[in-house]
Amino acid sequence: MRELVFALEYEPGCNRVADALADHPDARIRSLSLHATDERLWRVDHVTGTAAALAAIEEAFLNSDYYADCLATDDCGATQATQVLDRTDDTLVLYSDWERTPTCASVPHIARDHLGDGVLFETRHEGRHYTWRVVHSGEGDAAGFFDALEAAIGDSARMEMLRTADAAASTGEPNDGATGLAPEQEAALRAAVEHGYYESPREIDVGDLAAHLDVPRSTLTYRLRRAEERLAKRYVADDGFADGAPTPL
Structure with a gap:
């Protein structure tokens, strides 16, 4: 089995859900289940955020010009039904x-x-970044998949490769370098360290660092957050907290 992990960064106005998430940076959407046939797609999504964020995201899903995962930028004539399966003050489950x-x-x-057939999908959506993890048999044409995907998204989004690896290795060390980070994430992290972003007090803020790297602020924030998440999980998985006294603050 092989896994492909990539992110789509949507331009403003090209995806209603991405626009709603960009307006509510603390909100997140992750897929609980996602299945597709040639003609249909079913998915269940778990949304977290403030009451205002949940209302905006629900409206984006229910709006008639948004269809689950459709990459068409114009009205494609599809039909979609969305239902609220569960709701609390800070969570929403949508089918x-x-x-x-x-x-x-x-x-x-x-x-x-x-x-x-038999492809598995896992998604995470935050801000304008929509991250996909695709697990497949290892057969088929992965290069053709990415070529077709780039053609379909056109100018509505930018694609960023994060990882390709054996699926079995995804729970341990990925096969993408010593750090386990995508090249863009590693470059962002190195720049952040070199320019004092992690110093206390900080010597540079994320906006200035993004300008220095010539990337959008949201892109840099996303790359740093994903890098920090991966390194933290790797540290804990490697028993980084075991033995010895805690490191003084």
Whole structure:
């Protein structure tokens, strides 16, 4: 089994859910289940955030010009039904059923075309970044998948590769370098350290660091957060807290 991990960074106005998340930076969406056939797609998503964020995200899902995962930038004539399965003060669970048309395209359907049946999907959406983890048999045409995906997203989003590895290795050390980070994440982390972002007090803020690296602020924030998350999980998995006294603050 192989896994492909990548992120789509949507331009403003190209994805209603991304726009809602960008307006509410502390909100997150992760898929609990995602299944696709040639003509349909079903998914269940778990949303966290403030009451205002949940309302905006729910409205984006329910709006008639948004279809689950459709990459078409114009009205594709698809039909979608979204239901609220659960709601609390800070969480929302949404079920979406999407019936596509010949003009629709999506990550799962492009994956089925190029990677075959039995593909598994896991997603995380925060801000304008939509991260996909695709697990497949290792057969099929991965290069053709990414070529078709780039053609489908056009100018609406930018794709960033994060990891390709054996799926079994994803719970341990990924096969993408000594740090286990995507090259863009490692470069962001190195720049942050070199320019004093992690000093106390900080010698540079994220906006100035983003300007120095010539990347959008949201992109740099996303890369740093993903790098920090991976390194923290790796440290704990390696029993970094075991034995010895705690490090003084």
